[in-house]
Amino acid sequence: MFHRNARLTVFGRRLLVERVSSGRPVAHVAAEMGISRVTAHKWVRRWRAEGEAGLHDRSSRPLTTPHRTPAVVEARVCRLRQDRKLGPARIGPILGLPASTVHRILTRHNLNRLAWTDRLTGTVIRRYERDRPGELIHVDVKKLGRIPDGGGHKVHGRDAGRPIRGMGFDYLHSAVDDHSRLAYTEVHADEKVATCADSLARAAAFFRTHGITRIERVLTDNAWAYRKGLAWKHVLADLGATGKLTRPYRPQTNGKVERFHRTLLDEWAYLRPYTSNTERTQALDAFLHTYNHHRCHTALAGQPPITRVNNAPGQYN
Structure with missing residues (x-):
């Protein structure tokens, strides 16, 4: 440094x-x-x-650390963290260690944040990332309740006598590049096979205009449109891509687009009260531009996705 x-x-x-x-x-x-x-x-x-x-600079870490906490004690710290979800302030008194030492041990084993571990087993969630843009595209659909004209309950409240049910749903068809996190989303009225296939074709065109000229794999959940839809398979064949399915009831595998949808809800859909469904839909393009070109991403060292695309090694020509 x-x-x-x-x-x-x-x-x-x-x-x-x-x-x-x-x-x-x-x-x-x-x-x-x-x-x-x-x-x-x-x-x-x-x-x-x-x-x-x-x-290049060498690591300043010493070759030996004679006063480091014994491996047996570190294993007990990790076990208490994984089994009982305890923090450093509670693990320390149990094992007779300072809370600061416990925190360093947890950090060393990537257990210092509970969000990084599986809730049930306590094992560290293994993150993966493809080496280049286009190697893997995550695709998913998110249902979102429509807003009645004049605004929904976020504008008028739930007790104002206005309809809050029966408006139907919008379906957000999203595609996220695994390496760069470059994202594309469309709003449709359904999630039928033809809609999913056409959305993928337009997503591929969007990625091409931003430098991702080849898509190798497309990862989806086990929805019927992705498993059996002929139109979907035809689009994959036209792109020269292979369709991949997650394990049933395992959304973590497709986690990058799942996390993108959470960001989409927080920073677009529920960012402010909208007075109509059209107003919310029209605000989507501005959000996507900000997300792809300006919004810093913690997984990309604080850079926006478009920077990762432009600087990616082994990019296709």
Whole structure:
């Protein structure tokens, strides 16, 4: 990790090596770059021994840690966390450890947040991510109650005598790229096979315009339209993609689009009271643009999805 006044970054070290390799004395190059001869010799020596990898910082972690908490105690901390869902302040007194030590142990084993573990078993949820955009697209449909003209109960309240049932549903057809989280959503009146197939075709066109020119796999749940629909299979064949199904009653497998739908509800559908269903639908495009081009994503180091697409390695041409 470079501090703001660092004389040498990886680029500077590479420049140092290039100048020394051209035959110039190490002392002269060191003086030009404002570093000592000892430092210059160190980076040249590392480069000769390790190549390009030697120009990067090494971990400052010691080779041995004699005072580290024994593995048996760490296992007990993890077991209490997984079985009883206890926090550091409660695990510490049970095992005679400071709460800060317990927290470091939980962090080391990725157990410091309960949201990262399965609720029933307590095992750490294994996250996965494909290596390049287009390798896997998550597709799902979300039902959303329609809003009557003039606004629903969020505007007038539930006791105002206005209808809150019988308005029907909108169906949000969404596609999310596994690697970049680039998202596409359409609002339709049903989730029939033809609707799902046409939505996928338009989603693929949207991804192409944003640099994802090839889709390899499409992951969906076990809805009839995805399992048996001929129109759906024809679109997959046209795209050259393979259809994949999650295990029954296992929405975690398709979790990226499931999480996107949760964000969609929080930051679009329920963001403010709408006075009509049309008003809410018209606000969707603005949300999608913000999500894809401006909204920071915690899984992408604070960058929006479009940045991940543009900087992805191994992108198709």
